[in-house]
Amino acid sequence: MLPREVVEATASAVLDYQGMGLSLMELSHRSAEFKPILEEARSLLRELLDVPQGYEVLFLGGGASMHFCMVPFNFLKSKAAYLNTGTWASKAMKEAKLFGEVVEVASSADKNFNYIPKGFEIPADADYLHVTSNNTIYGTQLHSDLDSPVPLIADMSSDILSRRVDVSKYNCIYGGAQKNLAQSGLSFVIVKESALGRVERTIPSILDYSVHIANGSMFNTPPTLPIYTALCNLRWVKEQGGVAEMERRALQRAETLYGEIDANKMFCATVDGEDRSYMNIDFVMAPGYEELEQSFVEYCASRGVVAITGHRSVGGFRASCYNAMPLEGVEALVDCMRSFAKR
Amino acid sequence: MLPREVVEATASAVLDYQGMGLSLMELSHRSAEFKPILEEARSLLRELLDVPQGYEVLFLGGGASMHFCMVPFNFLKSKAAYLNTGTWASKAMKEAKLFGEVVEVASSADKNFNYIPKGFEIPADADYLHVTSNNTIYGTQLHSDLDSPVPLIADMSSDILSRRVDVSKYNCIYGGAQKNLAQSGLSFVIVKESALGRVERTIPSILDYSVHIANGSMFNTPPTLPIYTALCNLRWVKEQGGVAEMERRALQRAETLYGEIDANKMFCATVDGEDRSYMNIDFVMAPGYEELEQSFVEYCASRGVVAITGHRSVGGFRASCYNAMPLEGVEALVDCMRSFAKR
Numbered sequence: 240m241l242p243r244e245v246v247e248a249t250a251s252a253v254l255d256y257q258g259m260g261l262s263l264m265e266l267s268h269r270s271a272e273f274k275p276i277l278e279e280a281r282s283l284l285r286e287l288l289d290v291p292q293g294y295e296v297l298f299l300g301g302g303a304s305m306h307f308c309m310v311p312f313n314f315l316k317s318k319a320a321y322l323n324t325g326t327w328a329s330k331a332m333k334e335a336k337l338f339g340e341v342v343e344v345a346s347s348a349d350k351n352f353n354y355i356p357k358g359f360e361i362p363a364d365a366d367y368l369h370v371t372s373n374n375t376i377y378g379t380q381l382h383s384d385l386d387s388p389v390p391l392i393a394d395m396s397s398d399i400l401s402r403r404v405d406v407s408k409y410n411c412i413y414g415g416a417q418k419n420l421a422q423s424g425l426s427f428v429i430v431k432e433s434a435l436g437r438v439e440r441t442i443p444s445i446l447d448y449s450v451h452i453a454n455g456s457m458f459n460t461p462p463t464l465p466i467y468t469a470l471c472n473l474r475w476v477k478e479q480g481g482v483a484e485m486e487r488r489a490l491q492r493a494e495t496l497y498g499e500i501d502a503n504k505m506f507c508a509t510v511d512g513e514d515r516s517y518m519n520i521d522f523v524m525a526p527g528y529e530e531l532e533q534s535f536v537e538y539c540a541s542r543g544v545v546a547i548t549g550h551r552s553v554g555g556f557r558a559s560c561y562n563a564m565p566l567e568g569v570e571a572l573v574d575c576m577r578s579f580a581k582r
Numbered sequence: 583m584l585p586r587e588v589v590e591a592t593a594s595a596v597l598d599y600q601g602m603g604l605s606l607m608e609l610s611h612r613s614a615e616f617k618p619i620l621e622e623a624r625s626l627l628r629e630l631l632d633v634p635q636g637y638e639v640l641f642l643g644g645g646a647s648m649h650f651c652m653v654p655f656n657f658l659k660s661k662a663a664y665l666n667t668g669t670w671a672s673k674a675m676k677e678a679k680l681f682g683e684v685v686e687v688a689s690s691a692d693k694n695f696n697y698i699p700k701g702f703e704i705p706a707d708a709d710y711l712h713v714t715s716n717n718t719i720y721g722t723q724l725h726s727d728l729d730s731p732v733p734l735i736a737d738m739s740s741d742i743l744s745r746r747v748d749v750s751k752y753n754c755i756y757g758g759a760q761k762n763l764a765q766s767g768l769s770f771v772i773v774k775e776s777a778l779g780r781v782e783r784t785i786p787s788i789l790d791y792s793v794h795i796a797n798g799s800m801f802n803t804p805p806t807l808p809i810y811t812a813l814c815n816l817r818w819v820k821e822q823g824g825v826a827e828m829e830r831r832a833l834q835r836a837e838t839l840y841g842e843i844d845a846n847k848m849f850c851a852t853v854d855g856e857d858r859s860y861m862n863i864d865f866v867m868a869p870g871y872e873e874l875e876q877s878f879v880e881y882c883a884s885r886g887v888v889a890i891t892g893h894r895s896v897g898g899f900r901a902s903c904y905n906a907m908p909l910e911g912v913e914a915l916v917d918c919m920r921s922f923a924k925r
Contacts, residue, residue, distance in 0.1 A: 246605040250597040253589065262589040264765040264811065300767050301643040301788070304802035308786035330787075337784050417803055422607040424643050424767040424805025441680050443651035444673075445644070459647035460760055462767025462805065468607065 240563045241422075245471040249422075252467055263467055268460050276467050277456060283473035287482050288399075290406050290429055295452045297428040298466050300459070302415030303396045305426060307331040309446050310369065310392055311338035314410060316438050320344045320365040320389065324381075325352040325374040326552075327394060335369070338440075344368065351553070352377040355514040363388045367410055373398035375418070376550040378521030378557065379514045384408045390434065398518050399427065400476055401562055402486045410434040411448075416465060419518075419561050421472055425465035476562065485562050492560045492569045493517040499573040505531070505580040509553060523555030538582075539575045547572065583906045584765075584815060591814040592765075596807065606810055611803050619810050620799060626816035630825050631742075633749050633772055638795045640771040641809050643802070645758030646739045648769060650674040652789050653712065653735055654681035657753060659781050663687045663708040663732065667724075668695040668717040669895075670737060678712070681783075687711065694896070695720040698857040706731045710753055716741035718761070719893040721864030721900065722857045727751045733777065741861050742770065743819055744905055745829045753777040754791075759808060762861075762904050764815055768808035819905065828905050835903045835912045836860040842916040848874070848923040852896060866898030882918045890915065 252263040256272065266272050281296045290296060299305075307330055311319060317339050321332040323346035335341045342365060345356030352374065361368050368387045371394045373380040380398060384405045385391060395404075396414030406412065406429060416425035428448065435449045444450045450458050476485060497515060500508045500522045509521040524532050532555065539547055549557040558572055595606040599615065609615050624639045633639060642648075650673055654662060660682050664675040666689035678684045685708060688699030695717060704711050711730045714737045716723040723741060727748045728734060738747075739757030749755065749772060759768035771791065778792045787793045793801050819828060840858060843851045843865045852864040867875050875898065882890055892900040901915055 240608055241605065246596065246607065249605075249607065250593045253596055254593040262584065262592075264589065264592065265583055268766060300645060300648070300805075302803050304788050305643070308788050312786075334786050334788075337786055415803060417607075422807055423611060423803045424808055443655075443677050443680055445647050445651050445677075460645050460758060460766045462643075462808070464765055464807070465767055465805070 240559075240561055241468070241472060242475045242563045245468060245475055245563075248471040249464070249468045253464065264464055266463065268457060268463050273463055276463075276470055277461070280466055280470040280473060281456070283470070283477060284427065284429075287473060287476055288404055288406060288429070293433060294406060294429055294431050297430065297448070297451050297456050298461055298469065299426050299428060299451060299456060300424065300462050302417070302423065302426050303327070303394050303413065304330065304415075306394070306413040306428065307334040308337075309448065310367075310411060310413070311335040312440070312442050312446050313435060313438065313448050314367055314392065315339045316366050318342060318362065318365050320361055320368040322346075322356065322359070322368065322370045323348065324355055324371050324379060325377045327374065327376075327396075328369075328371040331369055331371065331394060347377075347379075352379065353510050353514075355379050355381055361387050361389060365389045367392045369393070373516055373518050375516075375519045375559070376552060378510050378516045378519045378553070380516035380518060382513065382517075390431075397561075398516075400482055400485055401489045401518060403482050416469055421469035422465050425462045425469060427469070488566070489517040489560065489562070492564060492566055493520065495566065495573060496520050496558060496560070496569050499576050503576050503580050506576060509555065518560055520558040520560060521549055521553055521555065522558075523549070523553075535575075535579055538579050539572065542571070542575055544572050544575050583902075583904055584811070585818045585906045588811060588814040588818055588906075592807070592811045595810055607807055609806065611800060611806050616806055619806075619813055620804070623809055623813040623816060624799070626813070626820060627770065627772075630816060630819055631747055631749060631772070636776060637749060637772055637774050640773065640791070640794050640799050641804055641812065642769050642771060642794060642799060643767065643805050645760070645766065645769050646670070646737050646756065647673065647758075649737070649756040649771065650677040651680075652791065653710075653754060653756070654678040655783070655785050655789050656778060656781065656791050657710055657735065658682045659709050661685060661705065661708050663704055663711040665689075665699065665702070665711065665713045666691065667698055667714050667722060668720045670717065670719075670739070671712075671714040674712055674714070674737060690722075695722065696853050696857075698722050698724055704730050704732060708732045710735045712736070716859055716861050718859075718862045718902070719895060721853050721859045721862045721896070723859035723861065725856065725860075733774075740904075741859075743825055743828055744832045744861060746825050759812055764812035765808050768805045768812060770812070831909070832860040832903065832905070835907060835909055836863065838909065838916060839863050839901060839903070839912050842919050846919050846923050849919060852898065861903055863901040863903060864892055864896055864898065865901075866892070866896075878918075878922055881922050882915065885914070885918055887915050887918050 256263040315338045320342045345359035369392045390410040392411045397418040412429040417423040507525045547556045549555040599606040658681045663685045688702035712735045733753040735754045740761040755772040760766040850868045890899045892898040
């Protein structure tokens with residue numbers, strides 16, 4: 240979900256960019272029109288996330304899966320630590336194994352990833368600790384930046400801009416843009432420059448963060464329209480009050496929905512307490528009510544509440560509450576839950 | 583440049599896809615709505631280019647530069663041959679050198695790449711011969727598929743769908759979508775399945791063509807909106823009469839413009855004869871008229887003919903005549919050349 244203003248601004252730029260009689264899709268990435276789009280997007284992401292000096296912001300093609308490979312290519316000298324909190328973390332770890340030793344510091348696979356492991360040991364000689372800050376499938380989230388003896392690297396695809404982040408704890412923050420930032424086909428990277436150039440392997444140019452930094456995200460043609468969508472969304476976030484306001488709204492949506500899940504005897508959450516994601520809220524029918532799952536989906540659909548089916552590996556329901564989701568969207572689902580239980 | 587119908591269809595899908603009240607940007611790549619878009623785009627590209635059995639068509643994130651790295655990763659066992667026809671060919675060759683021995687079979691660097699080398703020897707033990715079918719900067723083009731003792735691999739970023747191609751001569755045809763197919767952030771690949779899986783190195787998943795084939799271009803989230811733009815454009819090409827008709831129009835545009843360049847004593851082409859590109863027509867002021875270059879650009883602009891400045895490494899003028907360029911666009915430039923010379 241994207242704010243309607245962002246959708247409309249993108250549509251308008253596709254049709255006729257600023258009255259030029261040309262689509263933004265037809266404008267060169269080297270044109271006088273595109274350069275300020277990229278510049279402003281970069282500077283707004285930097286401002287909104289309070290990115291310190293010494294870090295660069297990149298907008299590149301591809302998504303998070305590309306960075307599952309680029310991260311170890313650029314940062315793994317001999318050993319990397321990975322926290323396994325689900326499907327995406329596992330995929331990232333699988334790619335890292337091609338580049339060196341990978342230590343799985345902890346895993347929540349024993350309980351179908353319904354919690355974030357704690358109290359694990361982080362090898363002090365690891366090049367980095369990789370975490371997936373929000374797990375879309377299992378509905379768990381790291382709500383704060385871990386303390387770690389080695390620099391963090393995080394896939395923040397699905398919760399970027401939804402909470403304040405202490406960027407200085409990370410060597411790299413990356414993600415696909417299609418959840419909380421823009422549309423598919425674009426990825427964002429926040430990378431600490433001094434952490435680059437320390438591996439001995441030769442890196443293909445397109446996979447080398449230093450090359451992209453040296454070329455200001457224009458080593459190759461970047462995804463111009465998705466970057467424009469990102470810019471419009473970043474402007475929207477700023478107008479709404481910035482990341483602090485996104486964080487307040489996320490908490491409010493989460494409290495509203497988890498509150499009902501916990502109070503309504505017909506439903507129960509799959510994740511407990513502090514590990515609950517504010518972005519992807521997973522719940523199932525409570526024991527004894529399982530056979531009503533499909534009727535509830537249909538009941539919601541009849542009231543205009545759709546796309547709540549859970550991922551097949553968890554089942555039940557999943558309410559995705561990205562930045563653009565208004566509280567009313569969550570309240571509509573809560574109303575469905577109440578009236579369904581009553582009925 | 584894209585056909586106006588394609589621009590309008592994309593804008594409409596951004597605003598509200600098929601009356602769903604949702605932007606196509608907001609629809610999951612796993613949704614019932616997106617799957618047929620990808621399927622139809624794939625099947626139309628296959629149909630329009632007469633892709634034989636045993637080849638797969640992929641739509642992936644990133645552009646041609648990604649494939650400069652993926653091609654040797656997937657196909658270079660020990661030795662690869664590259665034809666050096668300019669900037670893009672050189673960049674592709676540079677990346678290949680990270681993976682094995684690279685033989686430059688010929689280069690036109692001696693004359694600032696203003697011709698396509700001929701009569702060169704192709705090592706029979708090379709894994710493939712890589713060519714850049716059209717050179718946007720230097721205005722040269724391979725108008726036919728080379729005869730080669732080893733399979734061809736081609737970057738067709740800038741002339742895909744503008745001429746019929748004998749796909750069976752290639753192990754792989756790839757390119758960025760932003761010239762003749764769709765918008766930036768998307769690449770297309772036509773790959774011979776039996777040519778894959780022959781290298782011994784381990785390939786990161788995202789760079790492995792076999793992984794993308796096994797997952798039907800959905801190993802990771804593909805660039806959904808650019809794929810929709812590609813679909814709309816492929817439909818347009820088919821409605822117009824297919825690739826044969828695109829080829830006829832390209833030839834007609836080229837004959838019209840090169841005809842005037844050759845006839846008008848004030849201008850001359852930078853490329854001769856059969857190597858002249860039909861996509862990017864480069865020309866300069868004739869000897870003695872060099873100082874009029876800037877006035878000509880201004881004269882054209884005053885008559886609504888813009889974006890004709892040549893690349894800095896060639897100078898002069900470049901008329902890019904991709905598929906969507908109507909003959910009238912070229913005729914308007916020809917009119918400018920005639921009236922400017924007369925004046």
